Structures are given as structure tokens and as C-alpha cells.
Amino acid sequence: MKVNNFSIVFVGTSSGKTSLKRFHSSLLVKSHSFNLLIDCGDGTSKALLSQGISIDLIDGILFSHLHPDHSAGFPSLIVQMKQLKRVKKLKIFCHKNLAEILRMFLHQTFVFMERSSFEIEYFEFEHGEKIVLSEDFKFISKQNSHLDEYVNYLDGRKAGFACSSFLLLLGERRVYYSADIGSEKDLDLFRDQKPEIIITEAAHIKWESILDYIETNQPEKVYLTHLGDELALELKQKIDSLPKILIDKIVLADDGLIVRI
Numbered sequence: 001m002k003v004n005n006f007s008i009v010f011v012g013t014s015s016g017k018t019s020l021k022r023f024h025s026s027l028l029v030k031s032h033s034f035n036l037l038i039d040c041g042d043g044t045s046k047a048l049l050s051q052g053i054s055i056d057l058i059d060g061i062l063f064s065h066l067h068p069d070h071s072a073g074f075p076s077l078i079v080q081m082k083q084l085k086r087v088k089k090l091k092i093f094c095h096k097n098l099a100e101i102l103r104m105f106l107h108q109t110f111v112f113m114e115r116s117s118f119e120i121e122y123f124e125f126e127h128g129e130k131i132v133l134s135e136d137f138k139f140i141s142k143q144n145s146h147l148d149e150y151v152n153y154l155d156g157r158k159a160g161f162a163c164s165s166f167l168l169l170l171g172e173r174r175v176y177y178s179a180d181i182g183s184e185k186d187l188d189l190f191r192d193q194k195p196e197i198i199i200t201e202a203a204h205i206k207w208e209s210i211l212d213y214i215e216t217n218q219p220e221k222v223y224l225t226h227l228g229d230e231l232a233l234e235l236k237q238k239i240d241s242l243p244k245i246l247i248d249k250i251v252l253a254d255d256g257l258i259v260r261i
Contacts, residue, residue: 006031006137006170006261008199010253011047015203015228016069022255023047024069025226027177027199028058029168033134036093038062038166038177044073045080051256055080060091060133063098064179065147065163074102075109078120082111086118093131095141095162096124127164138169142189145182146204165189170261175199180226184209195219197261199253201226207238214249225253 007030012023024041028048037044037058048055055077064070081090094102099122106113113120125131127143141164154161167190168175176195178186184205187198194217200210202224214222224235232252239250251257 006173008175008259008261009051009053010223010225010255010257010259011037011051011053012041012044013225013227013253013255013257014041014069015201015226015231016067017228018042019229021229022227024073025179026073027225028053029137029170030057031134031137031170034137035059036062036133036137036139039064039070039179040073040077041069042072045077047255056084056086056088058090059088060093062093062139062166063095063102063164064166066098066101066160067180070180071102071105075106075111078106078111078116081118082116086116089119089121092120092122094122094124095164096126097158097160097162099124101160127162130169136169136171140167140169140190141165142167144178144180144186144189146180146186148182167193167195173197173261175261180204184213187213191217196221197259198222199225202235203228203231207235211246214246219249221249221251221259223251223253223257223259227252 009028011026011028014022014024023043025039026044027038029036035057127141130140132138144163144165146163165179166177174193174195175197176190178200180201198219203226
């Protein structure tokens, strides 16, 4: 039986504010069985190219939510796949509230799949549902509180309203990817699963909350992403002042960082 070696590539690590040092949010989970891109913010196509990652490598795209810094690169990424004459089917994974918006996003930017050399297949999920990508690559989503402040603007509409955090099940390893969250409570969405590796955004949550989570739950490694330039500098100073045992555990992610699982 072939062992599935996983790696995670931080394609884009910027916060919502555009940076000359970082691309917007995107994460690539690579394995021999399936390569999953999680989110594709503005500039993701260029980020992949600059890091020497073949766009054709991507088997599927998973969306956490539709803020532009997590989704605006979707049409241009599909256009690049069309330009490169992609043949293999692309799988899109999203909460059921996002699927129609994503389809219309392509349609309204004149990206018509009827004119494409490849097919897109949408897989809509409910929160809490286990999605199987391969025998040893699965994920589970849960709704977090990142979009709660927008509820009053929706007039009861559900289209587009979902913001997911994910537990990635990579063989016997468990990785929590928060995507954008709303409070420190969202760090605990999969606490009962005891994920060994934490990838959390740092722009919408206090440093003290992150540190408290680490000291309470003792994960093996914590990667901080969704960073503005000023925030990255501030966090580096805070991390450098910690005891060595914590310094070794916390990583400020940069674009192109590769983590072997």
C-alpha cells in the first residue's frame, strides 16, 4: 500500500489589506491522491505561478467564505486553466449556500464552462458532514462566527451566507484550519478532535486568545496566517519574547512556506 505523504503550501498569507509582500488567502494541501486548494483570493493565479506550482496540479477548490480576499481569484484561476487547455475535471467544494453564487460569479464574468476544455463539478456540503476526497484525505466543516455581524444586512437571504472552519483529516493526522473567524470561541470548534496542527488567522482574534489556546491545548505546532504587514511585525516581536518552548511551536507563515505532515 502506497503511503500518502501530505504537505501544506501557504500560497497566500495576507489579510484583507493588500500587501506588496504577501498574496491574499490561499492554502494548498498536496498528496499523491488529491490536491486541494483552500480559498483563492485575489492574485492566487499569480501566486501559484510565482511559487512554481502548476495550476493543473489542482484537483479541487474548497471555499471557506466569499469575502474577496478568499474568493476573488476564482474566475481568473478558471480562465488560466482554460488558457492552459486543462482536460481533467475540477471539483468545487463549498457549503450549499455558496454554490449558486460561485456559479453566477463565473457566469457574470463571462467565464462560460460550455466553451471550456474541462468540466467543473460542484459538491455542496452541510456543516458537520464528512467529505471524503480519498481513502485517507477527508475534511469536516463547521460554521464559525466571522459573518455574524452581517446577518442584519441579509434580509433573511441564505445565498452566500456561510463561513466555514475546517478539520482536515490527513491520514492519521488532524489539522485545524480556522480560515477567517469571529472570536476566540471559534478556535474551539474541533476541540474534541484534538487537532495536532493548528492553522489560524491572526487578524480577527487577539494574540492573547491564541496564546491562551496554545497553553491550554498544547498542539504540536501553530501556524499564524492572514497577516497584515504591521501585524506580522508586531506578532514577531511578541513571539520572540516568549519562552523557547513556545517560540519553537509558533510559526508566522510566509507565502511559499511548505509544511510536511
